Amino acid sequence: MPLDPNARALIDQIAGMGLPAFDAMTVAEAREASAAMGAFHGDVEAVAKVEDGAIPGPAGDIPARIYTPHGNGPFGLVVYFHGGGWVIGNLDTHDGVCRDLAHHSGCIVASIDYRLAPEHKFPAAAEDCYAATRWLAANGTAGADPRRMAVAGDSAGGNLAAAVALMARDRGGAELRYQVLIYPVTDAACDTASCRENADGYFLTTVMMRWFWNHYLNEDADRDNPYACPLRARDVGNLPPALVITAEFDPLRDEGESYATRMSEAGVPVQLKRYEGMIHGFTGMGGALPQGKQALRQVGAALREALAE
Numbered sequence: 001m002p003l004d005p006n007a008r009a010l011i012d013q014i015a016g017m018g019l020p021a022f023d024a025m026t027v028a029e030a031r032e033a034s035a036a037m038g039a040f041h042g043d044v045e046a047v048a049k050v051e052d053g054a055i056p057g058p059a060g061d062i063p064a065r066i067y068t069p070h071g072n073g074p075f076g077l078v079v080y081f082h083g084g085g086w087v088i089g090n091l092d093t094h095d096g097v098c099r100d101l102a103h104h105s106g107c108i109v110a111s112i113d114y115r116l117a118p119e120h121k122f123p124a125a126a127e128d129c130y131a132a133t134r135w136l137a138a139n140g141t142a143g144a145d146p147r148r149m150a151v152a153g154d155s156a157g158g159n160l161a162a163a164v165a166l167m168a169r170d171r172g173g174a175e176l177r178y179q180v181l182i183y184p185v186t187d188a189a190c191d192t193a194s195c196r197e198n199a200d201g202y203f204l205t206t207v208m209m210r211w212f213w214n215h216y217l218n219e220d221a222d223r224d225n226p227y228a229c230p231l232r233a234r235d236v237g238n239l240p241p242a243l244v245i246t247a248e249f250d251p252l253r254d255e256g257e258s259y260a261t262r263m264s265e266a267g268v269p270v271q272l273k274r275y276e277g278m279i280h281g282f283t284g285m286g287g288a289l290p291q292g293k294q295a296l297r298q299v300g301a302a303l304r305e306a307l308a309e
Contacts, residue, residue: 003202003249004277010040010288011203011279023211027087027118034088041096042287045103046070052091055112055132059120062128063113065091066141067102074145076107076177076307079133079164083155083182083281085212086117086125094154097284097296101152104300107307108144110136114160118215125156125216126163126227133164134173148307150178150240152299154283155252156212158184162230162259165239176240178306180299183246183280184256186231188213188223192254202249204280209251231259237266243302244270245295247278273298 022030049068054061069075078101082094091113102109114128133151140146153161158181168174190209199206217228226233236259244260246253253274260272275282275291283299286292 001248001276003279004289004291006289007249007277007279007282010285011201014203021205021208022085022088023205023208027215031088034084034093037281037284038093038096040285040287042293044096044099047099047102050099055135057128057131059115059124062132063091064132065095065098065111065113067098067109067111068143069102069106069108071106073143075143076105076148076150076303077136077141077144077146078105078107078109078303078307079129079136079149079151080109080111081114081129081151081153081157081160081164082111083153083157085209086156086216087212088116089156094284097154100293100296101300101303104297105303105307107303108141110141121218122216122222122225122228126160126167129160130164130167130171133168137174145309147175148309149174149176150180150303150307151176152180152182152303153184154182155280156185158182158256159186159230162186163227166226166230166233169238178303179240179242180303181242181244181256181259182283182295182299183250183252184244184259185209185252186255186259187229188217190251192258194253195251198249198251198253202251202279204251206251231255231262235266236263237268239263239268241269241306242271243299244272245283245299246272246274247280247282248274248276249278250280252280271302
């Protein structure tokens with residue numbers, strides 16, 4: 001279908017802000033610009049409690065923000081990793097998303113502020129996310145049942161959620177019931193049909209993705225590491241059931257769908273949903289794109305069912 005009119009209007013609005021593309025900015029400038037994107041999320045759902053804290057990690061404490069829904073626990077536990085190409089994004093940029101997910105899922109959401117590149121290149125972010133997940137599985141958090149646990153994330157956060165699911169399978173330390181991968185990054189090649197068809201003009205560009213990858217990876221050999229590029233994993237079986245969400249006008253569409261297909265072929269129960277007419281990042285733009293709020297409701301319902309007591 002054609003690009004959604006609301007998505008076109010939003011792209012034009014962002015263009016009218018006069019900001020250069022992320023790949024034309026310094027890292028500091030890109031981080032400052034990304035902070036303004038939270039305004040597009042719109043109204044947020046109410047939760048019972050939000051607390052900031054820290055989780056022990058491989059290089060010191062990892063900041064985390066814990067969202068507790070209304071209701072009576074114990075609640076399922078969702079460990080959430082924000083997007084931003086491993087370079088930008090933080091707890092604040094995804095605060096609205098996590099509030100909505102806690103509300104819709106009826107689960108506690110633990111948002112993880114992993115180390116960012118290029119100051120901390122691969123595998124820093126993946127190791128932080130795995131360490132936080134393993135610690136939460138062992139120690140829980142107030143009101144949560146760590147036996148009912150999932151990982152979730154969007155874009156680079158979807159990449160990290162997929163990586164953590166692989167790491168937990170390979171290394172142990174966390175029994176995951178579910179994984180939610182929202183327009184995930186799964187491969188560094190940037191050579192799919194969607195990378196060509198949606199290379200420019202739809203918010204995220206293929207050039208931007210290469211910029212993010214160049215900041216994240218240490219060397220070309222990292223591209224073959226499944227914890228950096230889950231699509232290159234030799235074995236994607238014995239993983240938790242998954243919900244994979246993609247957007248039609250997104251350079252990352254095909255690699256997300258390819259990863260969903262590979263997991264399904266390996267016997268993993270997978271629900272794949274492509275949002276037609278949508279662009280990358282739409283789940284965080286629900287104030288302008290109603291489909292963003294719809295997708296978060298879908299994710300919440302899937303988590304509620306998967307992590308039911």
